[in-house]
Amino acid sequence: MIDDSIIKEHGLTQEEYKRITALIKREPNLTELGIFSLMWSEHCSYKSSKIHLKNYPTSGKNVIQGPGENAGIIDIGNGLAVVFKIESHNHPSFIEPYQGAATGVGGILRDIFTMGARPIATLNSLRFGPLSVPKNKTVMEGVVSGIAGYGNSIGVPTVGGETYFDECYSLNPLVNVFCLGIAKKDKIFYSRAEGIGNPVLYVGSKTGRDGIHGATMASAEFGEDLEQKRPNVQVGDPFKEKLLLEACLEVMEKNLALGIQDMGAAGLTCSTTEMAANSGTGIEIDINLIPQREQGMTPYEIMLSESQERMLIVAQKEKVKQAQSVFAKWDLDAVIIGHVTDTQNLKVKSGDKTVVDLPLRAIINQCPVYNREAKPPAPPAPIIDLNDISFPENYEQAFLQIIKSPGLADKQWIFRQYDHMVQTNTTVLPGADASVLRIKNTNKALAVTLDGNSLYTYVNPRSGGIIAVSEACRNLACVGAKPVGVTNCLNFGNPEKSEIMWQFKEAVHGIAQACKAFQIPVTGGNVSFYNETEGIPIYPTAVLGVVGVIDALDKIMTPEFKAPGDTILLLGENKEELGASEYMNHIHSKKGGPPPEIDLRKEKRVQSLCLKAISKNMIKSAHDLSEGGLAQCLAECCLLGKKRIGCRINLEDKIRTDALLFGETQSRILISLEEDQEDAFKSLAGKRKVPYSIIGKTGGENILIKHLGEKIINIPVQKVYSLWKYSLPGFFKIE
Amino acid sequence: MRFGIVVFPGSNCDYDTLHVLKYVFKQEAFFLWHKDHDLKNADCVILPGGFSYGDYLRSGAIARFSPLMQEVKEFSLSGGIVLGICNGFQVLLELGLLPGAMLRNKNLKFLCQNVHLRIETTDTPFTNKGKPGQVLNIPIAHFDGNYYIDGPGLDKIKKNNQILLRYSSAEGHLTKEDNVNGSLDCIAGLVNENRNVLGMMPHPERASETLLGSRDGHIIFDSIIYYIKNDR
Numbered sequence: 003m004i005d006d007s008i009i010k011e012h013g014l015t016q017e018e019y020k021r022i023t024a025l026i027k028r029e030p031n032l033t034e035l036g037i038f039s040l041m042w043s044e045h046c047s048y049k050s051s052k053i054h055l056k057n058y059p060t061s062g063k064n065v066i067q068g069p070g071e072n073a074g075i076i077d078i079g080n081g082l083a084v085v086f087k088i089e090s091h092n093h094p095s096f097i098e099p100y101q102g103a104a105t106g107v108g109g110i111l112r113d114i115f116t117m118g119a120r121p122i123a124t125l126n127s128l129r130f131g132p133l134s135v136p137k138n139k140t141v142m143e144g145v146v147s148g149i150a151g152y153g154n155s156i157g158v159p160t161v162g163g164e165t166y167f168d169e170c171y172s173l174n175p176l177v178n179v180f181c182l183g184i185a186k187k188d189k190i191f192y193s194r195a196e197g198i199g200n201p202v203l204y205v206g207s208k209t210g211r212d213g214i215h216g217a218t219m220a221s222a223e224f225g226e227d228l229e230q231k232r233p234n235v236q237v238g239d240p241f242k243e244k245l246l247l248e249a250c251l252e253v254m255e256k257n258l259a260l261g262i263q264d265m266g267a268a269g270l271t272c273s274t275t276e277m278a279a280n281s282g283t284g285i286e287i288d289i290n291l292i293p294q295r296e297q298g299m300t301p302y303e304i305m306l307s308e309s310q311e312r313m314l315i316v317a318q319k320e321k322v323k324q325a326q327s328v329f330a331k332w333d334l335d336a337v338i339i340g341h342v343t344d345t346q347n348l349k350v351k352s353g354d355k356t357v358v359d360l361p362l363r364a365i366i367n368q369c370p371v372y373n374r375e376a377k378p379p380a381p382p383a384p385i386i387d388l389n390d391i392s393f394p395e396n397y398e399q400a401f402l403q404i405i406k407s408p409g410l411a412d413k414q415w416i417f418r419q420y421d422h423m424v425q426t427n428t429t430v431l432p433g434a435d436a437s438v439l440r441i442k443n444t445n446k447a448l449a450v451t452l453d454g455n456s457l458y459t460y461v462n463p464r465s466g467g468i469i470a471v472s473e474a475c476r477n478l479a480c481v482g483a484k485p486v487g488v489t490n491c492l493n494f495g496n497p498e499k500s501e502i503m504w505q506f507k508e509a510v511h512g513i514a515q516a517c518k519a520f521q522i523p524v525t526g527g528n529v530s531f532y533n534e535t536e537g538i539p540i541y542p543t544a545v546l547g548v549v550g551v552i553d554a555l556d557k558i559m560t561p562e563f564k565a566p567g568d569t570i571l572l573l574g575e576n577k578e579e580l581g582a583s584e585y586m587n588h589i590h591s592k593k594g595g596p597p598p599e600i601d602l603r604k605e606k607r608v609q610s611l612c613l614k615a616i617s618k619n620m621i622k623s624a625h626d627l628s629e630g631g632l633a634q635c636l637a638e639c640c641l642l643g644k645k646r647i648g649c650r651i652n653l654e655d656k657i658r659t660d661a662l663l664f665g666e667t668q669s670r671i672l673i674s675l676e677e678d679q680e681d682a683f684k685s686l687a688g689k690r691k692v693p694y695s696i697i698g699k700t701g702g703e704n705i706l707i708k709h710l711g712e713k714i715i716n717i718p719v720q721k722v723y724s725l726w727k728y729s730l731p732g733f734f735k736i737e
Numbered sequence: 738m739r740f741g742i743v744v745f746p747g748s749n750c751d752y753d754t755l756h757v758l759k760y761v762f763k764q765e766a767f768f769l770w771h772k773d774h775d776l777k778n779a780d781c782v783i784l785p786g787g788f789s790y791g792d793y794l795r796s797g798a799i800a801r802f803s804p805l806m807q808e809v810k811e812f813s814l815s816g817g818i819v820l821g822i823c824n825g826f827q828v829l830l831e832l833g834l835l836p837g838a839m840l841r842n843k844n845l846k847f848l849c850q851n852v853h854l855r856i857e858t859t860d861t862p863f864t865n866k867g868k869p870g871q872v873l874n875i876p877i878a879h880f881d882g883n884y885y886i887d888g889p890g891l892d893k894i895k896k897n898n899q900i901l902l903r904y905s906s907a908e909g910h911l912t913k914e915d916n917v918n919g920s921l922d923c924i925a926g927l928v929n930e931n932r933n934v935l936g937m938m939p940h941p942e943r944a945s946e947t948l949l950g951s952r953d954g955h956i957i958f959d960s961i962i963y964y965i966k967n968d969r
Contacts, residue, residue: 157749241791
């Protein structure tokens, strides 16, 4: 009997339960209730977010697949397509950092190769609480090892990403994993169950009791009982996934599959129902045929298990033997567990007994859609009045303090745990504005970046959304790439609270607005709500993943200064903006708005100038200004790369020195070029109406910055390097 | 020249090695499936990097039982050129074709980074194109690359001049800092007594194209090609 407490345990409301009984015209049994609870969970159904996500631009002439499939697909020419997506694995990573993060990688990889693409890179966006708290270090160490453990073993390079630290992530760290794959345009596979009577193949790991209710868990806040949630986290087996990857790609290459979907969140339930629903067919499986890891599993457990490294394939009858032999070559189980029907139903049998019989429409299409109340928070996020902010007594100290803050310090401690070179495509290593991967046997390269400043989004969700897209595109422009597609991971608190819903709605509108301005389609992504523990939400964190194309391998740009004596130019304008900055956070311990202004027309002009200058071989380095402002950007240009060249800078703007050094005004790029290119560049910038200033020269052993003739920073590059380089490892030292 | 690249379940540098040999060095290169018993007339057999069988046990400990290893062993005993890169090196140790063993890196973390390697001897099929003391820039990517061998073993490989590559500074000095994984005597690569089998932790296939930052891997592959063409 289904009673109120069982309904509640399954994360369903009374209204939702009533809707279910009305739809199926009877009471569901427990297994059926479990199926609804998964498919109607926020994680699988997008019931609170759908209504807003509609605002995204999703089409374009190069879009092969927009949102709604396992991943988005964009045509990049040469008969090739890029397949990419970002997913969150926040909740599991907090409960069990290593396995939570590892299976996050495993899941997103499957989303990519299930479409016929070979994964060529992953990136990740990580958010932790401050490293001064031991528990946060444990979580971070576990997450990084987990990502490394899975990615390194399977042989997909982890080529970059971002790491932020803030108190709001102490009880709710974020692990967002992005994966990019390449497929032949004419060899793309979809989640389909076609051809009545065709066999349904179960491939990969056996089903166990792990991860039962993972999707439901990810759709609720954590309370004090979170330690008890550990059994909900799955355990990853990258070796098995490697076999699955190679075998599936071989099966697809040989055209032995009609449709394929991985068993990710909601496992067998999600893959069977979605494949059949996508084709307007039905599906029937026998639970007793499912390979099982342990004895005595109930249909409920089998249907809800989230055991990893499993795929569901529909094949033509006459080809199924051939497909099975490919899997046998790779030592994988490939068992026929059922067939495609014309019933538009999901039927699960246990031998002769029917244990589930549900209309697919009810499961997939008739989940309620909510237009939840959205109201700005009261009081609103704080605003900082610059008149109340005193100047630092010592700019050098402030500069060094910012440089060595974990969010802005060197991330090699993380990156070197990842195999970022396997597959031999990584041309720009992690740490630059964007990671660059050449495409073998072509003259093209792909650039990828993840971006999202959650403090901006907290103080102004709409600006935060716009800036996240703009900065990601600016990162691409700095390496010489034009953006072609966007995916996004939206991490927010409890959507049932009106202020959270408001943040969400505003951020989505901001992202939509910016994507429209840049004319780049959003091809999918993931929404992660309920990032709250004990009622405290994270900052709204919208992570944008943008993929770009570089048309010639000799037009790849990098951020570091290349030689002494080059001219340093700053594109864009310097404004007196310090709201939501790292400077305010670290030097004045203040977190408040307003965020930097953003004008998308100006932004586009700056980016297109940068791209043009790169394509004309005018410039030798380009680096975007973001967190930490001009000072941080200059330092990175000196520190990245092997030569570590200093700089001499004269700033003439008549604004506050701290704003000039550390303000995070948008739409700025720092470039360096040879003196004899100056005139050509100036005329190009003039034509394109981009303001710029020549601010100094590269060279010397020091980072020297003057403002209105006064020397404010003069520190040896080597000293800055040591602080920047050894900050993060210092937290994790093995004595 | 024919290069056979062994594919174990879990190999993940197989395609990289194939790419470099085929498209950069313009050689005949092909995969050898671990379950087969056929080296397809290869002049050189390469055991590539990766995580054979997931390396859940000691790295390389299961791969040594793959059927094809019987042929690889015979091939090496008859003087055939065998190169084990990273996981391939670990497999060669497990197979007993090279002496010693691998421990976890000294910092207990996976390490992926560019390192400097000093060529210790050029009297091998793998380094004849280099100069003694020459420093190469080639990346590593491993968890278990901390080479270990007992005292008498070390004496022996030293006496026989079997140490081919050592982790060093850019100037060729041996320092604790540059010996990133903690290998005994900074050993990064060594040959067997007959000098026809090389195991090395660094990845020469990742350092063979300018676009990827270093071409120093050419020394290794060019040497093998030269040796097979001329000396044999």
